[in-house]
Amino acid sequence: MKAVVVTKPGVYEIREVDKPVINEGYVLIKVKYAALCYRDLLQLRGYYPRMRYPVILGHEAVGIVVDSRDPRFKPGDRVVPLLIEPDGTCQFCSRGLEAYCTNGVSYGEEVDGFFAEYARVSGNALVKVPNDVPDEVAVLTPCVLAMVYKGLKRAGLEPGETVVITGASGGVGIHAIQVAKALGARVIGVTRSEVKAGVVRKFADHVIVGARFSDEVKRLTGAGADLVIEAVGTPTLNESLKSLRIGGRVVLIGNVNPDEAFSLRLGYAILKDIEIIGNVRSNRSDITELFRLAGLGLVKPVVAGVYSIDEFGEALSQLSDNSSRVGKVLIKI
Ligand SMILES: [Zn+2]
Ligand SMILES: [Zn+2]
Numbered sequence: 001m002k003a004v005v006v007t008k009p010g011v012y013e014i015r016e017v018d019k020p021v022i023n024e025g026y027v028l029i030k031v032k033y034a035a036l037c038y039r040d041l042l043q044l045r046g047y048y049p050r051m052r053y054p055v056i057l058g059h060e061a062v063g064i065v066v067d068s069r070d071p072r073f074k075p076g077d078r079v080v081p082l083l084i085e086p087d088g089t090c091q092f093c094s095r096g097l098e099a100y101c102t103n104g105v106s107y108g109e110e111v112d113g114f115f116a117e118y119a120r121v122s123g124n125a126l127v128k129v130p131n132d133v134p135d136e137v138a139v140l141t142p143c144v145l146a147m148v149y150k151g152l153k154r155a156g157l158e159p160g161e162t163v164v165i166t167g168a169s170g171g172v173g174i175h176a177i178q179v180a181k182a183l184g185a186r187v188i189g190v191t192r193s194e195v196k197a198g199v200v201r202k203f204a205d206h207v208i209v210g211a212r213f214s215d216e217v218k219r220l221t222g223a224g225a226d227l228v229i230e231a232v233g234t235p236t237l238n239e240s241l242k243s244l245r246i247g248g249r250v251v252l253i254g255n256v257n258p259d260e261a262f263s264l265r266l267g268y269a270i271l272k273d274i275e276i277i278g279n280v281r282s283n284r285s286d287i288t289e290l291f292r293l294a295g296l297g298l299v300k301p302v303v304a305g306v307y308s309i310d311e312f313g314e315a316l317s318q319l320s321d322n323s324s325r326v327g328k329v330l331i332k333i
Contacts, residue, residue: 001016001018001116001117002014002015002310003015003016003056003117003309004116004309004312005054005055005057006043006053006055006056006057007053007054008046009045009046009051010046012044014309014310014312019117020112020119021120022067023069025069025070025123025124026121026123027065027068027069027070027073027126028066028067028068028118028121029061029064029065029079029081029118029119030063030118030333031061031114031116031118031119031333032063032332032333033136033138033331033332033333034058034061034113034114034115034139034330034331034333035060035139035140035329035330035331036060036315036316036319036328036330036331037171038319039059039108039143040058041320042257043057043108047257047258048106050109050110051110052109052110052111055109055111055113056108056112056113056115056116056119057108058107058113058114058331059083059106060083060114060139060140060143060144061080061119061139062079062129063078063080063114063119064078064079065077066118068123070123070126072123072126073123073126073128078128078129078135078138079121079128080127080129080138080139080141080287081107081114081119081121081125081126082099082126082127082142082281082282082283082284082287083099083107084098084099084104084106084107084281085105085107085111085124085125086103086124086125087101087102087103087104087124088122088124090102096283096285097283098124099150099281099282100280107125115312115331116309117333127284127287127291130291130295132294132295133291133294133295136301136303136330137294137299137301138294139301140328141282141290141291141294143281144171144175144176145175145179145294146290147282147286148172148175148176148229149183149282149286149289149293150283151229151251151253151279152179152180152227152229152251153286154277155227155275155277156249157180157183157184157185157226158184159184160184160186161184161185161186162185162186162187162188162225162226163185163186163187163188163227163228164188164213164217164225164228164229164243165177165187165188165204166190166213166229166230166232166239166240167190167191167231167232167236167254168189168190168191168200168207168231169193169196169197169199169200169325170232170322171304171327171329172231172253173191173200174200174203174302175299175301175328176229176231176253177200177203178300179290179299180229181203181298182293182296182298183293185227187204187206188204188205188206188207188217188220188221189201189204189207190208190209190213191207191209192209192210192211193209193323194209195323196324196326197209199302199326199327200326206220211236211239213243214240218243221245224246224248225248226245226248227248227249227250227251228241228243228244228248228250228251229250229251229253230250230252230253230254231253231254232254232255233252233260233262234254236254237250237252237254238262241268241274244274247272247274248274248275249274249275250274250275250276250277251277251279252276252279253279301327302327302328303327303329303330304318304327304329305325305330306329306330306331306332307332308332309333312331315331
């Protein structure tokens with residue numbers, strides 16, 4: 001089968017590899033769509049010390065079960081994998097917190113991922129997709145939609161609250177707007193580019209263009225925003241904190257580039273009573289709950305481009321081009 005294989009830091013090949021063989025507890029899926037993510041770029045550049053070579057890249061997928069050695073799944077089931085393969089037995093897995101699994105291994109990093117025709121996935125990592133959720137939404141659920149949903153849940157978002165979303169035109173941001181709206185929030189999207197603001201306007205209640213946005217947030221809200229989803233990271237975090245009302249919360253889901261540090265004045269966070277919430281990948285229950293919202297038609301996929309495996313290079317270029325891209329880049333397999 002054809003796959004995108006990372007052979008060493010910074011180097012990948014599109015090549016033929018053996019179709020995976022499954023053992024007890026595992027499922028073979030035929031990948032329908034896989035999505036690109038900023039994390040792929042970091043994995044490709046060798047940022048993660050646990051990266052194994054060679055490895056098939058890709059951690060966002062939707063597929064059809066073609067063979068199963070897990071009684072929970074049968075051929076024909078449509079499924080999405082978590083971002084990690086959980087052991088299903090540790091103290092966290094037994095509480096439904098697979099995202100924290102002590103022995104979890106990451107797809108596209110420590111075990112083969114999904115830019116391939118077939119993938120071998122542990123049944124512990126799979127969630128069935130309901131019929132009313134399209135493939136293009138399902139593929140974006142574990143790493144984007146359900147991850148954002150989990151962050152908003154942890155932040156205790158209440159209907160009617162105002163949420164600021166930075167990087168609002170990006171793959172995470174444009175979908176985060178929709179998840180926050182689906183949960184009843186009023187959303188202010190922040191983007192750097194006037195060109196991309198048009199798409200953001202279709203989803204958000206207000207759009208602010210530019211790097212200095214906190215004054216405008218205060219003008220729109222009075223006391224400041226209840227919550228910020230920080231989907232960019234270090235470059236916007238200071239403005240995000242300034243946008244919050246006293247007692248506000250910020251959910252950090254921006255990039256995890258280890259080269260970037262942020263200097264926080266503790267007094268500022270303390271005196272403003274700010275809650276800072278780091279937010280990693282979703283659990284199976286977050287995915288199931290997100291599918292319920294998606295089934296109601298509350299979340300639409302925003303796709304910048306769809307490519308084949310052979311066009312992976314072009315897909316990667318589009319992912320890297322922040323000047324005009326809005327939404328996610330997909331590989332159709
Ligand atoms: Zn991702
Ligand atoms: Zn576990």
